[in-house]
Amino acid sequence: MTAHDLTLSRRSLLAGAGGLIIALHLPKAARAQSAGSATFAPNAFIRVAPDHSVTVLVKHIEFGQGPFTGLATLVAEEMDADWGQMRAEHAPADVKLYANLAFGVQGTGGSTAIANSFDQIRKAAATARVMLVQAAAQAWKVPAGEITIEKGVLTHASGKQGRFGDFAEAAAKLPVPENAPLKQPAQFKLIGKEGVVKRLDGADKARGKTKFTIDISAPNMLTVVVARPPRFGGKVASFDATDALKVKGVVDVKQIGSGVAVYAQGMWPAIKGREALKVVWDESEAEKRGSAELVAEYRALARTPGKVAGSHGDAEAALAKAERVIEAEYVFPYLAHAPMEPLDGYLEWNAQGALARFGSQFQTTEHQTIAQILELPPEKVQLETMLAGGSFGRRAQVSQHLAAELAMCAKAIGPNRPVKLVWTREDDLTGGYYRPLFVHRMRGAVKDGKIAGWSTSIVGQSFILGTFFEQMIAKNGLDSTMFEGANELPYEISDFHCEVHATKVGVPTLWWRSVGHTHTAYAVECFMDELLQAAGQDPVAGRLALMGKEPRLAGVLKAVAELAKWTGPDAGNGRARGVGVAESFGTFVAQIAEVSVGEGGEPKVHKVWCAVDCGIAVNPDVIRAQMEGGIGFGLGHALYGELTLDKGKPVQTNFDSYRSLRIHEMPEVEVKIIASTEKPTGVGEPGVPPIGPAVANALARLGQGRPRRLPMVGGIA
Amino acid sequence: MAHTLTINGRSHSVDVDDDTPLLWAIRDNLGLTGTKFGCGVAQCGACTVWIDGQPVRSCVTPVSAVEGKVITIEALEGKEAAAVQAAWDSLDVPQCGYCQSGQVMSAVALLKENRKPSDRDIDLAMNGNICRCATYARIRTAIHAAARTLEG
Numbered sequence: 001m002t003a004h005d006l007t008l009s010r011r012s013l014l015a016g017a018g019g020l021i022i023a024l025h026l027p028k029a030a031r032a033q034s035a036g037s038a039t040f041a042p043n044a045f046i047r048v049a050p051d052h053s054v055t056v057l058v059k060h061i062e063f064g065q066g067p068f069t070g071l072a073t074l075v076a077e078e079m080d081a082d083w084g085q086m087r088a089e090h091a092p093a094d095v096k097l098y099a100n101l102a103f104g105v106q107g108t109g110g111s112t113a114i115a116n117s118f119d120q121i122r123k124a125a126a127t128a129r130v131m132l133v134q135a136a137a138q139a140w141k142v143p144a145g146e147i148t149i150e151k152g153v154l155t156h157a158s159g160k161q162g163r164f165g166d167f168a169e170a171a172a173k174l175p176v177p178e179n180a181p182l183k184q185p186a187q188f189k190l191i192g193k194e195g196v197v198k199r200l201d202g203a204d205k206a207r208g209k210t211k212f213t214i215d216i217s218a219p220n221m222l223t224v225v226v227a228r229p230p231r232f233g234g235k236v237a238s239f240d241a242t243d244a245l246k247v248k249g250v251v252d253v254k255q256i257g258s259g260v261a262v263y264a265q266g267m268w269p270a271i272k273g274r275e276a277l278k279v280v281w282d283e284s285e286a287e288k289r290g291s292a293e294l295v296a297e298y299r300a301l302a303r304t305p306g307k308v309a310g311s312h313g314d315a316e317a318a319l320a321k322a323e324r325v326i327e328a329e330y331v332f333p334y335l336a337h338a339p340m341e342p343l344d345g346y347l348e349w350n351a352q353g354a355l356a357r358f359g360s361q362f363q364t365t366e367h368q369t370i371a372q373i374l375e376l377p378p379e380k381v382q383l384e385t386m387l388a389g390g391s392f393g394r395r396a397q398v399s400q401h402l403a404a405e406l407a408m409c410a411k412a413i414g415p416n417r418p419v420k421l422v423w424t425r426e427d428d429l430t431g432g433y434y435r436p437l438f439v440h441r442m443r444g445a446v447k448d449g450k451i452a453g454w455s456t457s458i459v460g461q462s463f464i465l466g467t468f469f470e471q472m473i474a475k476n477g478l479d480s481t482m483f484e485g486a487n488e489l490p491y492e493i494s495d496f497h498c499e500v501h502a503t504k505v506g507v508p509t510l511w512w513r514s515v516g517h518t519h520t521a522y523a524v525e526c527f528m529d530e531l532l533q534a535a536g537q538d539p540v541a542g543r544l545a546l547m548g549k550e551p552r553l554a555g556v557l558k559a560v561a562e563l564a565k566w567t568g569p570d571a572g573n574g575r576a577r578g579v580g581v582a583e584s585f586g587t588f589v590a591q592i593a594e595v596s597v598g599e600g601g602e603p604k605v606h607k608v609w610c611a612v613d614c615g616i617a618v619n620p621d622v623i624r625a626q627m628e629g630g631i632g633f634g635l636g637h638a639l640y641g642e643l644t645l646d647k648g649k650p651v652q653t654n655f656d657s658y659r660s661l662r663i664h665e666m667p668e669v670e671v672k673i674i675a676s677t678e679k680p681t682g683v684g685e686p687g688v689p690p691i692g693p694a695v696a697n698a699l700a701r702l703g704q705g706r707p708r709r710l711p712m713v714g715g716i717a
Numbered sequence: 718m719a720h721t722l723t724i725n726g727r728s729h730s731v732d733v734d735d736d737t738p739l740l741w742a743i744r745d746n747l748g749l750t751g752t753k754f755g756c757g758v759a760q761c762g763a764c765t766v767w768i769d770g771q772p773v774r775s776c777v778t779p780v781s782a783v784e785g786k787v788i789t790i791e792a793l794e795g796k797e798a799a800a801v802q803a804a805w806d807s808l809d810v811p812q813c814g815y816c817q818s819g820q821v822m823s824a825v826a827l828l829k830e831n832r833k834p835s836d837r838d839i840d841l842a843m844n845g846n847i848c849r850c851a852t853y854a855r856i857r858t859a860i861h862a863a864a865r866t867l868e869g
């Protein structure tokens with residue numbers, strides 16, 4: 001935390017987090033908040049209403065990656081519901097009912113939504129089904145075993161028929177059975193099937209009807225923007241609000257922990273009020289190094305011994321023996337997430353309680369943070385998760401800074417005055433919490449067509465060490481999010497070594513869609529390709545020869561080669577093809593990119609073939625959409641993305657300088673989903689890692705070299 | 718001062734400063750929130766509305782400069798709109814959805830001008846609309862699909 005007026009100790013968070021019990025359980029005591037006595041809520045996840053609608057309470061935030069549709073598919077499958085009767089909404093913040101089983105607290109991240117909920121929500125649905133059937137059996141006076149359900153209609157051989165809503169009230173009075181049977185995969189009618197479901201949130205989004213946090217309004221509500229320090233670690237020394245208060249519509253100006261808050265009747269007066277505000281900043285403790293200085297420091301550090309993150313054989317000895325050592329150094333800039341909806345939040349409160357509404361990704365800790373700042377008992381604070389306009393990691397806040405700032409804004413103006421805090425795009429891009437800047441220094445050698453030694457040194461910031469998440473993620477003081485994907489390779493290399501340096505820099509950083517893999521996959525896959533090229537090997541065959549212990553990764557690589565009709569890197573017509581593969585979050589993805597050098601010498605990516613193995617594919621079209629989106633997101637940043645610091649100040653302040661991929665830069669994408677009976681894994685992030693190296697490896701075959709410094713286009717640092 | 722705006726066929730008087738962007742008058746004063754804020758500097762297209770049928774960036778259009786008839790996503794209608802929204806539905810274009818009001822406003826405006834847009838036409842008409850979820854491939858397919866529906 002940089003500039004909050006609160007100190008949340010790890011201990012207080014842990015104590016409040018419900019004991020961090022990680023176990024698969026189906027909460028029985030709590031039933032989904034019901035809409036009336038005739039509603040049937042057999043558990044915390046499902047509500048069946050008299051109008052036959054089945055509402056799934058989704059504990060994972062929906063910001064485009066598809067959990068509403070995914071979890072509703074699982075429920076509809078087990079209940080044999082009709083897709084038209086399915087609804088989804090966010091579950092309230094309640095760690096006892098809605099903890100993410102991978103974390104022990106309520107939260108979304110690590111592409112865990114489907115993996116976590118696959119068994120849990122199906123059990124909940126199977127239970128609901130048994131109870132509805134039982135209620136029908138009692139009403140019809142027939143054995144339950146003789147009742148079937150198809151598309152939401154219960155039927156008995158005698159010709160009796162009914163729908164879920166007809167039995168909701170009776171089912172609600174039945175005891176909750178243990179061990180309701182789950183379907184076998186052969187019985188699936190929706191899971192894994194093409195064209196049987198549509199996104200539940202799609203139609204409203206195409207019509208501007210979806211309500212996001214920024215769309216909230218309430219009587220007497222004030223819109224708040226905050227003036228924050230221009231450099232990270234800066235503080236308010238003094239401020240003069242005279243001119244700000246003269247702006248029509250500005251109501252008040254208050255200093256809060258993160259800066260100076262301007263309260264106004266609407267966004268425009270708030271923005272103008274902030275422009276008129278005069279703040280003197282105390283920058284004595286601010287970070288003043290720029291990207292260029294950091295890169296120079298990191299490069300030097302990469303040449304000194306770090307902490308060992310992975311090692312086998314003797315890489316140094318192997319490299320010492322080698323005729324030729326190939327070296328490469330990769331530099332990765334800070335990156336902003338820039339979700340389309342900037343950060344925002346709504347809060348109303350008084351001594352009786354509080355209601356917070358925003359795109360909360362870590363509900364449990366954010367709920368506690370708000371309660372603590374408002375000095376209210378947690379049970380008096382309600383947190384409603386809103387649909388959010390993207391996240392890419394930005395809302396998964398280790399520091400809770402948005403929830404804290406929202407609560408501070410609300411507290412400073414006093415009770416019974418609802419506030420809506422909105423960040424502008426400038427606030428977003430200059431506000432930190434970036435994907436950290438990294439340097440990877442690689443050394444390797446090739447002998448007789450084989451990789452004879454691989455050594456890598458990784459330098460960058462950790463956003464985990466010293467936080468609440470350290471005990472969940474770090475081992476032996478090593479933060480795996482810094483080097484995941486680089487400390488153990490999918491390739492058999494007998495002499496291997498990986499070291500890491502965690503630097504201390506006053507720039508707040510955060511996970512960014514696919515986390516460590518955003519840079520490790522680039523460094524590993526580019527360097528591997530370079531070594532294979534030096535060994536005279538084909539990029540596909542050469543990789544496969546080293547992937548003996550990685551059947552699923554080899555599987556996607558073979559599949560993508562087949563899909564692209566791979567015959568080698570040369571695609572003719574001035575085009576070349578490059579390969580990238582990566583496992584992340586338990587999902588395996590391989591991509592081939594076809595690239596040429598386009599206008600102004602910029603890389604032009606024409607087509608991307610992608611194969612993905614995510615275990616059982618629950619919603620094939622959502623998986624394809626996430627691969628397409630992941631490729632676009634990864635490509636845009638590999639080509640153009642850079643958040644440069646100049647003497648500690650962010651240079652790019654809006655989309656005019658933080659260049660985002662646009663429609664004419666989006667390649668055609670073809671996706672192949674591998675059939676699998678393995679447990680499902682996530683797809684929100686794994687589409688991202690392979691695209692950067694796939695493009696770089698194609699550029700190398702066009703004689704452009706593999707870009708060693710990202711972004712590929714422009715780049716200031 | 719008071720400004721009279723014709724929005725979605727109705728005349729509204731809003732009492733805001735002259736330099737207030739149409740975007741904030743629409744959202745904060747009139748409560749029409751389908752039009753989104755993404756950048757405030759005419760770079761992302763999330764705020765796209767039509768003035769006299771032309772797509773404009775409402776975030777950089779001050780209310781004092783608005784003379785024509787404004788249409789927002791809430792009042793979008795007609796066969797091009799129906800075709801575009803149906804194609805968006807059938808291809809499941811939206812992800813987070815935040816950019817999609819602007820995408821749809823731009824796409825419908827394109828099809829009103831050009832019943833059979835080429836890929837290049839789509840690039841030119843749509844490259845002012847950023848989608849951070851990168852739904853671009855589906856947007857392109859959906860515009861072609863909508864064009865086919867309109868052909869009949």
Ligand code: FES
Binds near residue numbers: 755
């Ligand atoms: S908000 Fe108007 S173009 Fe971005």
Ligand code: FES
Binds near residue numbers: 064848851852
């Ligand atoms: S759908 Fe998320 S920004 Fe376009």
